[in-house]
Structures are given as structure tokens and as C-alpha cells.
Amino acid sequence: MAEPAFQSLPGFRDFIPRECAIRNYLFETWRAVARRCGYSEYETPILEDTALYLKKSGGELSAQLFCFEDQGGRDVALRPEVTASLARLVAQHQRDFPKPIKWFEIGQCFRYEKPQKGRGREFYQFNVDILGEAGPAADAELIALAIETMLAFGFVAGDFVIRVSDRKAWLDFAARHGLAEESIPDFLNIIDKLERTPPELLKTRLAAYGLSPEAVRDFIANPNHASTAYQAIRADLTARGLADCVQLDLSIVRGLAYYTGVVFEVFDAKKSMRAVAGGGRYDTLVATLSDGATELPATGFAMGDHVIRNLIEETTHAAMQMEVWLQRNAAACDVFVVVADESQRPVALRLVTELRRAGIAADLPLTPAKVARQFQSAARSRARFALLVGTEYPALKLKILASRAEEAGHAATLIPWLTERLQQPDGPLLA
Amino acid sequence: MAEPAFQSLPGFRDFIPRECAIRNYLFETWRAVARRCGYSEYETPILEDTALYLKKSGGELSAQLFCFEDQGGRDVALRPEVTASLARLVAQHQRDFPKPIKWFEIGQCFRYEKPQKGRGREFYQFNVDILGEAGPAADAELIALAIETMLAFGFVAGDFVIRVSDRKAWLDFAARHGLAEESIPDFLNIIDKLERTPPELLKTRLAAYGLSPEAVRDFIANPNHASTAYQAIRADLTARGLADCVQLDLSIVRGLAYYTGVVFEVFDAKKSMRAVAGGGRYDTLVATLSDGATELPATGFAMGDHVIRNLIEETTHAAMQMEVWLQRNAAACDVFVVVADESQRPVALRLVTELRRAGIAADLPLTPAKVARQFQSAARSRARFALLVGTEYPALKLKILASRAEEAGHAATLIPWLTERLQQPDGPLLA
Numbered sequence: 124m125a126e127p128a129f130q131s132l133p134g135f136r137d138f139i140p141r142e143c144a145i146r147n148y149l150f151e152t153w154r155a156v157a158r159r160c161g162y163s164e165y166e167t168p169i170l171e172d173t174a175l176y177l178k179k180s181g182g183e184l185s186a187q188l189f190c191f192e193d194q195g196g197r198d199v200a201l202r203p204e205v206t207a208s209l210a211r212l213v214a215q216h217q218r219d220f221p222k223p224i225k226w227f228e229i230g231q232c233f234r235y236e237k238p239q240k241g242r243g244r245e246f247y248q249f250n251v252d253i254l255g256e257a258g259p260a261a262d263a264e265l266i267a268l269a270i271e272t273m274l275a276f277g278f279v280a281g282d283f284v285i286r287v288s289d290r291k292a293w294l295d296f297a298a299r300h301g302l303a304e305e306s307i308p309d310f311l312n313i314i315d316k317l318e319r320t321p322p323e324l325l326k327t328r329l330a331a332y333g334l335s336p337e338a339v340r341d342f343i344a345n346p347n348h349a350s351t352a353y354q355a356i357r358a359d360l361t362a363r364g365l366a367d368c369v370q371l372d373l374s375i376v377r378g379l380a381y382y383t384g385v386v387f388e389v390f391d392a393k394k395s396m397r398a399v400a401g402g403g404r405y406d407t408l409v410a411t412l413s414d415g416a417t418e419l420p421a422t423g424f425a426m427g428d429h430v431i432r433n434l435i436e437e438t439t440h441a442a443m444q445m446e447v448w449l450q451r452n453a454a455a456c457d458v459f460v461v462v463a464d465e466s467q468r469p470v471a472l473r474l475v476t477e478l479r480r481a482g483i484a485a486d487l488p489l490t491p492a493k494v495a496r497q498f499q500s501a502a503r504s505r506a507r508f509a510l511l512v513g514t515e516y517p518a519l520k521l522k523i524l525a526s527r528a529e530e531a532g533h534a535a536t537l538i539p540w541l542t543e544r545l546q547q548p549d550g551p552l553l554a
Numbered sequence: 555m556a557e558p559a560f561q562s563l564p565g566f567r568d569f570i571p572r573e574c575a576i577r578n579y580l581f582e583t584w585r586a587v588a589r590r591c592g593y594s595e596y597e598t599p600i601l602e603d604t605a606l607y608l609k610k611s612g613g614e615l616s617a618q619l620f621c622f623e624d625q626g627g628r629d630v631a632l633r634p635e636v637t638a639s640l641a642r643l644v645a646q647h648q649r650d651f652p653k654p655i656k657w658f659e660i661g662q663c664f665r666y667e668k669p670q671k672g673r674g675r676e677f678y679q680f681n682v683d684i685l686g687e688a689g690p691a692a693d694a695e696l697i698a699l700a701i702e703t704m705l706a707f708g709f710v711a712g713d714f715v716i717r718v719s720d721r722k723a724w725l726d727f728a729a730r731h732g733l734a735e736e737s738i739p740d741f742l743n744i745i746d747k748l749e750r751t752p753p754e755l756l757k758t759r760l761a762a763y764g765l766s767p768e769a770v771r772d773f774i775a776n777p778n779h780a781s782t783a784y785q786a787i788r789a790d791l792t793a794r795g796l797a798d799c800v801q802l803d804l805s806i807v808r809g810l811a812y813y814t815g816v817v818f819e820v821f822d823a824k825k826s827m828r829a830v831a832g833g834g835r836y837d838t839l840v841a842t843l844s845d846g847a848t849e850l851p852a853t854g855f856a857m858g859d860h861v862i863r864n865l866i867e868e869t870t871h872a873a874m875q876m877e878v879w880l881q882r883n884a885a886a887c888d889v890f891v892v893v894a895d896e897s898q899r900p901v902a903l904r905l906v907t908e909l910r911r912a913g914i915a916a917d918l919p920l921t922p923a924k925v926a927r928q929f930q931s932a933a934r935s936r937a938r939f940a941l942l943v944g945t946e947y948p949a950l951k952l953k954i955l956a957s958r959a960e961e962a963g964h965a966a967t968l969i970p971w972l973t974e975r976l977q978q979p980d981g982p983l984l985a
Contacts, residue, residue, distance in 0.1 A: 127645060127844060131642070158915050160915075161935070189624060212568050226571070267907070470793075476794040489689065
């Protein structure tokens with residue numbers, strides 16, 4: 124086959140309807156969980172001043188930025204993440220909102236990386252943040268949201284675990300071992316890569332701070348090293364009945380420089396190294412990005428669409444839940460009107476209009492076709508019902524496409540009849 | 555006040571929660587109408603090969619493109635519209651889908667223009683297309699969707715009108731008057747700008763083709779010049795009961811070069827020159843963008859978010875409908891749990907978790923606060939109910955925040971109690 128004239132860019136996805144429905148399943152689940160946990164939705168621009176990202180991350184992300192000069196000579200970038208925009212927005216508007224500010228966002232981000240399985244150059248991200256509350260109750264509330272999100276996708280305790288850590292525990296550790304403050308970022312970076320660093324190299328790196336791998340591993344293994352914030356979070360989640368999903372794991376520090384306290388990651392329990400989502404405290408970012416004009420403690424969490432989708436598809440009960448949703452939501456219509464006699468087309472057009480107006484997804488063939496062909500179209504649309512409009516109108520026939528069963532009805536009672544029928548299961552399909 | 559350190563780019567919007575809720579009202583209405591009319595949702599990338607847009611529009615849009623060279627040396631552009639991506643996608647995948655393909659998309663587009671009221675550098679667009687059906691039934695089906703969209707926003711016949719035209723009528727006119735084929739684009743451009751061109755200039759321009767403004771205006775004014783496609787569309791929409799919303803208006807040709815047949819615009823009836831949405835047939839675009847590999851007749855429609863939002867806000871009945879939706883959907887939560895005695899916090903945490911799990915949006919104060927202060931937080935969250943958890947637990951008290959009425963309840967029946975309460979109106983707020 125010849126190469127098509129135009130293709131999508133490498134790492135960018137086309138969402139044909141089934142893919143788009145799966146994306147919408149993620150979006151609707153994210154949105155429903157966030158809303159019932161009391162978060163309000165916001166959105167920021169896809170394009171921002173490049174300096175916003177450079178200042179936030181200290182340059183870490185700059186190699187992956189889609190950035191360019193716009194027609195007005197501004198250095199602009201496609202957003203690689205949303206927290207910088209949120210901090211900018213909140214610094215500007217925080218006086219208008221009571222604290223804590225509990226906000227969420229669902230949107231696309233862009234990073235110029237080598238495309239590979241589970242990673243493209245664009246991804247959707249679910250961002251949830253609590254701003255204006257410095258205490259561990261906010262961290263617990265956010266971790267509860269992360270757990271509720273996993274449960275809403277049909278995962279059960281045991282499928283996943285939330286590993287919680289606290290950078291403050293490491294700052295105490297560093298202070299006790301006499302590390303200078305300016306070496307902390309490098310030290311945290313060593314901890315972040317602990318299990319991925321060859322033993323000899325790890326030994327050398329830690330030796331530079333007068334430390335050994337054993338001392339570090341002993342510190343991580345000792346549950347008494349949990350911070351007081353962690354203890355409070357654990358008590359809070361225990362009251363909520365969620366403590367089973369949470370583990371202390373001091374080996375987690377998270378890569379980015381701006382985290383300041385409690386950090387956590389959601390892990391797939393089967394592939395124990397795969398992080399599904401993560402977050403933590405960033406108490407100084409709003410001040411940094413507002414040149415000190417606004418100080419606002421904050422904690423946030425993000426989940427991308429690639430990894431969670433893979434995990435759902437690999438987990439039977441979560442995959443089945445999604446499939447049931449798709450059966451209900453990815454059909455082109457619920458009722459396909461079959462024009463059994465072409466002279467009745469005006470009547471069929473009127474019926475379709477009435478059904479749609481009543482909120483019932485309905486369609487009909489746009490051009491004359493044999494009845495058998497129309498039934499094929501009905502099946503391909505994944506409609507539940509075919510409604511036959513023929514010369515016996517206003518008498519109507521309803522065919523249940525999954526079971527092939529037939530019912531008789533009348534145009535005068537069309538809407539209540541179909542509304543009731545749509546609320547019932549329809550045989551083999553859902554048996 | 556000092557200038558904030560970072561601001562959003564000119565022409566780009568931050569959506570704080572109320573703005574985001576209004577955006578979501580548009581999205582949910584668009585999505586609901588499209589789905590009940592039998593369209594399936596798709597999405598294409600925000601970033602595409604720049605050549606895709608240049609080839610489609612013949613360069614018309616190039617001055618407004620946000621385009622740049624990516625790190626791999628590709629010329630890429632933020633999409634100024636979605637139809638080019640749709641044509642690319644459909645050319646590649648059309649064998650996988652039965653015809654007609656009825657698809658819709660809701661997404662953001664970008665144009666580098668001077669920001670002004672009702673126009674930014676980004677906007678959301680609702681795109682609806684029917685591909686693979688050349689007959690007027692597809693145009694009628696699409697126009698019906700445009701009408702249903704306006705009705706779904708609460709507009710009534712008389713608030714808006716769909717003006718329908720057919721470029722074929724003008725091609726016939728041009729042929730009868732001996733215009734050469736290569737002059738057709740320029741001629742259609744003159745018609746497009748008819749009412750905005752100074753009389754003398756118009757006269758000169760038309761004279762070049764041996765025509766007069768009078769001849770052109772007479773042609774437009776004569777309803778007998780409607781094409782056969784228009785007659786069929788009108789009969790179809792009459793059967794649907796929608797003919798009142800439609801007018802023939804041959805002065806409409808739509809600016810873009812790629813339209814090939816029936817074109818239409820949705821107009822605000824009060825400000826008769828304001829177009830809310832528009833679309834038409836583009837039977838050759840898929841072939842053009844696939845170098846002739848795929849031929850697929852098509853008709854499509856797009857509505858942007860700026861103008862429709864302004865029109866809703868200016869139209870009392872549509873604005874009221876949106877406000878009712880916002881009251882129901884833009885609250886931070888439905889039930890705010892007041893911790894009347896701090897010793898009961900663990901119980902309150904458990905109750906909030908149960909409510910959320912049952913799908914009820916619930917929140918609580920994260921830190922201890924006086925009861926009066928907590929009631930303020932409840933009111934600010936726009937919750938309907940405050941649920942008091944105190945030392946008399948498992949007895950609970952529910953305060954209806956709009957009416958200040960109080961009810962007594964019990965933890966054992968919490969979920970059915972609140973579920974039922976949430977389904978009832980709550981007094982003054984909705985009276």
C-alpha cells in the first residue's frame with residue numbers, strides 16, 4: 124500500500140471513535156471522582172511563556188520542551204505539565220477563593236521524547252491539587268483521592284499500593300550526617316536512583332558524603348524513621364478505612380526539585396516497579412513563580428492516561444468494567460430506525476427527531492436501502508434496538524438486536540415505550 | 555498592585571472554576587446533542603504537519619498559523635481548525651467504517667490574530683461531519699444537528715435562523731454569464747463580501763466580469779434560483795418539523811476555497827449579521843489531501859465557543875437555563891460535613907468516604923474550626939446541605955443551607971436518606 128500523503132506526527136495519537144471512547148472513560152471517571160471528593164475543575168492554556176517552565180523546574184525539562192518564538196517575538200512553549208500554570212493562576216487569583224483551594228484539571232501535555240510503548244509526545248494528565256493548607260490533613264485528603272480514583276476504575280486493594288515518603292525525613296537524615304544544604308539536591312538525586320545505580324558507583328557517590336549504601340538502606344528499612352506528618356496521614360487514612368492501600372517507603376523522593384515534604388506514588392502491585400501516578404508537597408513553588416508575592420503551601424497529584432490505560436487492560440476486573448461502559452457509551456446510537464417502506468420516510472424523519480428531542484440517541488439510513496441492508500447498518504451502529512416504520516404506521520415494530528426478539532408498539536406512546544425499554548437489560552448482551 | 559511575575563499569553567484564557575463550568579456546559583450540550591443524533595466522537599492531534607493546512611486552504615490561513623520547526627526539524631503547526639486532520643484521518647481509515655461516517659469532535663484550535671471581544675488566539679470548536687454520502691439527505695441531517703444544538707441551548711425558533719445557500723447555484727449563474735472557470739474563486743469572493751464592499755468598488759469589480767450589482771442582487775432575491783439540493787433539504791427539514799428555522803440566502807458562499815456545494819450559516823436573529831456557526835459541503839477535500847488516493851464526499855459544520863457563549867448570555871431564557879445548570883453542576887460539593895465536635899473527626903472522615911463512594915459529592919474542613927466558621931465554608935462551597943457530626947453520633951443533623959430548615963437522621967440510613975434528599979428541590983433556591 125502506498126504511504127498516505129499526510130500522516131500524524133510521531134508520538135501524536137489519532138483517536139478514532141473506540142479510542143476516543145476509552146479516553147472519555149478515563150476522563151469521566153477522573154472527573155466523577157474529583158467532583159464527588161469536592162474538587163472544582165479549572166483549565167489553563169496549552170501554550171505558555173517558556174520562562175515559566177524553566178523557572179519552575181530549574182531547567183530539568185528544557186530539553187524536552189516543544190518551544191518556539193511566536194509571531195510577536197515571545198518565547199513560548201507547549202505545556203509539559205500543568206502545575207506551573209496552576210501556580211501562576213493561583214498566585215494571581217487566590218484572594219478570590221476561600222482556602223483550602225481544591226482544584227482539578229484534565230488536559231493534554233507535550234514532551235519531545237523518543238516515542239515508545241506507554242509514552243508518546245503528547246499525553247493527557249489528571250491533575251489534582253490542594254492549596255492553602257500546610258498540614259498533613261491535606262496530604263491525606265489528596266492520597267484518599269488517589270485511592271478513590273483507583274477504586275473507581277475497578278481496581279481492588281491488592282491490585283495497587285500507595286507508597287508514601289517524606290523528604291523531610293531525608294533532610295533530618297542529611298542534617299544528622301552533616302551534609303551541607305547545597306548538596307541536598309544531589310543527595311536526594313542519589314536516593315531517587317538508588318535501585319537503578321550499579322553497586323560500585325552507588326558506593327562511590329555516597330562515600331563522597333561519608334555515607335554507605337548500608338547506612339542508607341538501614342534508614343529506609345526502619346519504620347521508626349517515618350516523619351510525624353506520615354504518622355498523621357496514616358491515622359487519617361485509617362479513619363477513612365483506606366490504610367490497607369498505603370505503605371511507608373522512604374526510598375521514594377520523586378525526581379523533580381520542587382517537592383518539599385510528603386511525596387507519594389501509586390504503584391501497580393504486580394509489576395512492582397511501575398508507577399501509575401505520583402505527587403507530593405510543593406510548599407515553595409507559588410512563591411518562586413510569583414517572585415515572593417504570594418506564599419501558599421500546596422500538595423498535588425498527577426496521573427497520565429498511558430500507564431493507567433495499560434493497567435486497566437491488563438487487569439481482568441477493571442477491563443471488564445471498562446468494556447461494560449463502552450458497550451453503553453460507545454454505540455453510535457441506541458435506536459436505529461429502519462424505513463421499511465420508502466413512502467414512510469417523512470414519518471421516519473419526524474420520529475427520529477422526536478426521539479432525539481427526548482434524549483434518546485437515534486439514527487436512520489440517509490438513503491433508500493433494502494430492509495436487510497438497513498438491519499446490517501443497525502447492527503454495525505451497535506444500536507440496541509431497530510424500530511421498523513412501514514405502511515402499518517402508526518403501528519411500529521421494535522427488534523431487540525441482541526436477542527432478535529420482537530415487540531409491537533404504537534407511535535402515540537413511542538417515547539415512554541422506548542425510554543422504559545432502554546432502562547431494561549436486553550438479553551444475551553448483558554446476561 | 556505590582557505586575558504579577560508571570561501572566562498568561564495575550565489571547566489565551568485561564569479558566570477558573572466558574573469559567574470552566576460554563577465551558578463544560580457548552581461541551582456537555584454539544585456532546586449530548588451530537589450523540590443523540592447518532593454521531594461518534596473522535597479526536598485528532600493539536601499539532602500537525604504545517605503542509606497539511608497550507609495544502610488544504612491554499613495558503614489563506616498561513617498568516618495566522620502558530621507554526622515552528624520542532625526538535626526533529628519538522629515544520630509543525632498548532633491546528634487552526636480540525637477539518638484538515640479529519641480528512642487526513644478518514645483517508646487513512648475509511649475502509650474500517652461503514653458509510654456514512656457521522657463523527658464529531660470538541661477541541662481547541664489556535665490562530666494568531668489580534669485579540670478582541672469574541673475572538674482570542676485560542677478557541678474551542680464543535681466540529682460535526684458526515685462523510686461518504688453525497689446526497690442532500692446528508693446536508694439536511696447536518697442542518698438538523700445545527701438546529702437541535704441551538705434548541706438544546708434553550709434558544710427558540712425566532713432567536714436564530716439557518717441561512718442556506720448552494721455554491722452550485724452560483725456556478726450555474728457564472729456559466730450562464732460566460733465566466734471562465736479560473737475566475738470562479740475570485741467571483742465567489744466578491745459575492746462573499748457583497749454587503750461589505752463600497753458600492754463604487756463593487757461595481758468596478760463586477761464590471762470586470764460583465765456583471766452589475768443589480769444583476770447579482772436580482773439573482774439572490776429570486777427564490778426560484780435555489781438549487782434542487784436546496785429543495786430536497788427543505789422538504790426533508792419540513793418532514794422533521796424544522797423548516798421554520800431555515801431560509802434560502804444565496805448571498806452566503808462562505809469564505810474558504812474548499813467548499814463545493816450546499817453551504818449554511820447559523821445566524822443570531824437579533825444581530826442579523828452575527829454568524830454563530832457555519833458549514834457546508836467539501837466533496838473534494840479528502841481526495842486533495844490524500845493525493846487522490848481516497849475520494850469521499852463530505853459535509854461538515856463547526857461552532858466556536860466565543861460567539862455562542864455571548865449569545866447565550868444575551869438571551870434571557872438561554873442564560874437562565876445555563877444558570878440552573880451551573881447551580882447544579884458548579885458547586886464544589888453537595889454535602890458539607892460539619893465536624894461539630896473535633897473528637898468526632900475520625901467518624902466524619904469515615905462518613906465523607908462513604909458518601910463519596912456512593913457518588914455523593916461531599917467535603918469537610920481539613921482542620922479544626924468553630925462550627926459557625928464551618929457553616930461559612932459550607933455556604934461558600936455552594937453545597938446544598940450541611941451534615942452535622944457531633945457527640946450525639948450516630949444521630950446526625952442535616953441543615954438545608956438555602957432554607958435554613960433542619961432535619962434529623964441516623965448514620966445507619968445515611969446514604970438512602972441523602973440520596974433521596976438530593977433528588978428533592980430544596981426550597982427558596984429553586985422556588
